Amino acid sequence: MRAVEQQIEPRKTPKQGRAMHTVDSIIQATQKILTDEGYERASTNYISDVAGVSIGSLYQYFPSKEAIVASLVEKTVVAAAETIREELLACMGLPLEESTPRLVRVLLETRRENAFVFLRLPREMPGFRSVSRQLTTEKYLHTTIHSYYMQHRDSIRLDDLETAIFVTEHMVIGCIDAYLDNESPKIDEETLVEHLSLAVLSYLSS
Amino acid sequence: MRAVEQQIEPRKTPKQGRAMHTVDSIIQATQKILTDEGYERASTNYISDVAGVSIGSLYQYFPSKEAIVASLVEKTVVAAAETIREELLACMGLPLEESTPRLVRVLLETRRENAFVFLRLPREMPGFRSVSRQLTTEKYLHTTIHSYYMQHRDSIRLDDLETAIFVTEHMVIGCIDAYLDNESPKIDEETLVEHLSLAVLSYLSS
DNA sequence: ATTAAATGTGATAGAAAGCTCACATGCTAC
């Protein structure tokens, strides 16, 4: 077991009901604080306060503050990846013109719903990368996207598939995140989805 | 004068040569630390150490740690915006097929050269947004881009110009930043520029 | 040379945060 994992892995598995409840309170309190007040305010003492739990109990189940956030991030990212994967699978048979807007929309919704993980935490939390690095979700999704694109190999006129995946993925996510970052965006969501889909489709078939 | 500005505005203007040198040492030391060791390590004491200046002197010219970083960020962003604006102006007469790759390349180079401001700081520095918010550079650039697009109004088949600018800008930057983030990218820079240009062009003329 | 302003110094106050530890209390099994 490596050093980083020791800091992030849960320290102890709860065996009684009240312990489960304690762990739950801590995670919920952390989510609430991160959403409402930001990472800065999320000190371990404050988390234990909001959770209605002593600071000692907190450290009984989580070896560090990072570990709490990490478990929250993991839960969120895994759930989001699953949602996207499902939509991806549901789109397998459809032509690109239909599936692309659907996928863009799901991406947008997923990131909006979990903005505190996808947008705020990476900005507010100093060590965010070391936390999200350990998640294999990205590669997991990547293979799904890859096989999806292979299905439409004939409608895609780009020779370099790896690059095409990279570019489409990040141009969509880049725009979505920038859009969600603006608190008063003049563009409405429908227009954005249309434009992004158009951008992806015209790029892929060029 | 608002509270935030008071914290960021320089405290005192140096009037003698040695004071200028002191301020310079502080900014240079900060840049070095941010680049080599990251924001975490950039404590005011350490900055003054590296700068070869006492902590008291540091606080004579900068009211806070943020103020030092802010002045660094401003300098960098303004210089980068100027570079891009120059290329944009140089491209005014050219057709989109020629200008787009040039602009994408300049964007890539600018962000690579100043990665510590454009990529690292936003992730590592908690209050980065409040610092970069005050810069009017973005709007400044935006109007230039707008007038540039107006020149090519006939080659662009999208009706919603505002959205088109938003999408092109952020899809390029999103990809570039993601590319620069990967420390071992399998794609080479030339390929990326080609693909991004292609993506922009096919989107604009669709 | 004298004086005042500008500049430089660094010990240390003050605050905040992470985390531990000795102890208290609850639960379960025999």
Add this chain to the structure above:
DNA sequence: GTAGCATGTGAGCTTTCTATCACATTTAAT
């Protein structure tokens, strides 16, 4: 009931950082 483990508690230790202040030194002006 009592032994033993699981769980809960919170004062406070330790560290780290920002920022100040009383004082020292240098420069500029007369």
